[in-house]
Amino acid sequence: MRFYAALIVVIMHATHMLHPGELVTRAFGMGAVGVSFFFILSGFVLTWSRKSSLPNRKFYQNRFARIFPLHFLTWIAAGALFPTCQGWVRPVPQSKSAV
Secondary structure: OHHHHHHHHHHHHHHHHHOOOHHHHHHOOOHHHHHHHHHHHHHHHHHHHOOOOOOHHHHHHHHHHHHHHHHHHHHHHHHHHHHHHOOOOOOOOOOOOOO
16 A cells, blocks of 8 residues: 555656646645655554564664665765756746735
């Protein structure tokens, strides 16, 4: 289920970048619900699967060791790809305020 929640978020972001049409944009415009569902379900899964015999410190060390390397590599990849992605997203129109 977490996969589908994450997929909805990815598709929502892709609709902002690729502009596929109003029908697709509306269908996946609820990406924020996917984010909330993903984090709630993840918190439940982590709490449920944690062994009670494992000390908190060791639990968090294991989580850090599992998450940080991929997080770090993602930042490196994003930093390398960001300069090539200019112009993919159209600017948001600014509202004209009455002055």
